[in-house]
Amino acid sequence: MEAKMLFGVGLVFDTPEFGTIVMGANEELDELLPSIIKAMIGDQIIIKKTDGEEQVFGVVSTQINHSITGKKNIGICLGKEVSPDEISAGSIVYCYSSGQIDH
Numbered sequence: 001m002e003a004k005m006l007f008g009v010g011l012v013f014d015t016p017e018f019g020t021i022v023m024g025a026n027e028e029l030d031e032l033l034p035s036i037i038k039a040m041i042g043d044q045i046i047i048k049k050t051d052g053e054e055q056v057f058g059v060v061s062t063q064i065n066h067s068i069t070g071k072k073n074i075g076i077c078l079g080k081e082v083s084p085d086e087i088s089a090g091s092i093v094y095c096y097s098s099g100q101i102d103h
Helices: 034-041
Strands: 004-015 019-025 044-048 054-058 061-066 071-081 094-095
Touching: 004 034, 034 061, 034 071, 054 071
Parallel strands: none
Antiparallel strands: 004 019, 004 094, 019 071, 044 054, 044 094, 061 071
């Protein structure tokens, strides 16, 4: 089963209130409604790190913002239990599926 790529991680940061947040964009998702993107994200995601390691993370919340150029920026909150040091920019976020990522 192939996991759908959501976005490449452009930014990872920590907030005192919500914990670690990963953000990115994917022009293939720009035409979709935010509700559809949120449904694709679901309650778990896979992040394939730059070293090739794949890890499943629980999703605390999602936010989809529209830039002035019509692009969608996607933010996924992973919570306070995840350190921002665990995820580097350049990692890839995928929809969670029961199988491994097909390449």
